[in-house]
Amino acid sequence: xxxxxxxxxxxxxxxxxxxxxxxxxxxxxxxxxxxxxxxxxxxxxxxxxxxxxxxxxxxxxxxxxxxxxxxxxxxxxxxxxxxxxxxxxxxxxxxxxxxxxxxxxxxxxxxxxxxxxxxxxxxxxxxxxxxxxxxxxxxxxxxxxxxxxxxxxxxxxxxxxxxxxxxxxxxxxx
Numbered sequence: 001x002x003x004x005x006x007x008x009x010x011x012x013x014x015x016x017x018x019x020x021x022x023x024x025x026x027x028x029x030x031x032x033x034x035x036x037x038x039x040x041x042x043x044x045x046x047x048x049x050x051x052x053x054x055x056x057x058x059x060x061x062x063x064x065x066x067x068x069x070x071x072x073x074x075x076x077x078x079x080x081x082x083x084x085x086x087x088x089x090x091x092x093x094x095x096x097x098x099x100x101x102x103x104x105x106x107x108x109x110x111x112x113x114x115x116x117x118x119x120x121x122x123x124x125x126x127x128x129x130x131x132x133x134x135x136x137x138x139x140x141x142x143x144x145x146x147x148x149x150x151x152x153x154x155x156x157x158x159x160x161x162x163x164x165x166x167x168x169x170x171x172x173x174x
Contacts, residue, residue, distance in 0.1 A: 081170065084126035089119050101172045103127075109165030120166065127170065128152055137166070 081103045085094050093106040093114045105123060106114040115123075124134055133149035133156065140147050142161040149156045150173070158168035 080127060081172070084123050087126050088122035089115060091115065091119075094119075094123070098171075103170045105166065105168040105170070107160075107166030107168070109161065109163050111163045112165055114165045120168075127154065129156070137168070140166075 079100075082096060082100050085096055085103065088094065095104045096102070097104065103123075105120060106112075107120055108114045108116055123129075124137075128151070129149075130151050133151060136147060136149060137158055137160075140158065140160040142159075144160075146157055146159045148158075153172060153174045154170055155173045156168060156170045158166060160166050
């Protein structure tokens with residue numbers, strides 16, 4: 001008879017048997033990729049993607065030329081002020097401001113250093129200042145106060161005193 005306090009182990013014939021493999025069974029299983037091979041493949045893929053990206057950037061830059069996406073209607077005139085400064089004088093007496101929309105010129109005076117008259121003439125030629133406006137600038141006296149002139153999308157204002165020289169501001173009007 002069986003002791004109810006000490007039951008016998010259940011029948012274990014219905015439990016699954018452990019799986020065993022042999023070398024013959026593993027012959028059809030592909031080998032696991034080695035980490036070094038994966039790393040090399042990844043580096044090749046990243047290198048190829050980088051090369052394609054750089055090639056694309058180079059093509060866009062070559063086709064884009066000097067145009068910038070922020071170029072607006074006044075871009076040509078802004079470039080004229082900057083080009084005039086580069087051509088005639090990059091001295092502190094010729095200052096660009098307001099995102100290259102303003103050029104301030106300070107001429108020589110008896111008590112103040114500034115741009116020589118021939119440098120001022122270079123700016124006037126580079127900016128196509130009409131002869132009539134140049135004549136008004138040359139005729140300005142200290143007693144005349146501030147004078148103005150307009151031409152080709154630009155506005156100029158100036159004053160003159162023999163001690164401090166010519167003070168001229170050229171602004172784009174478009």
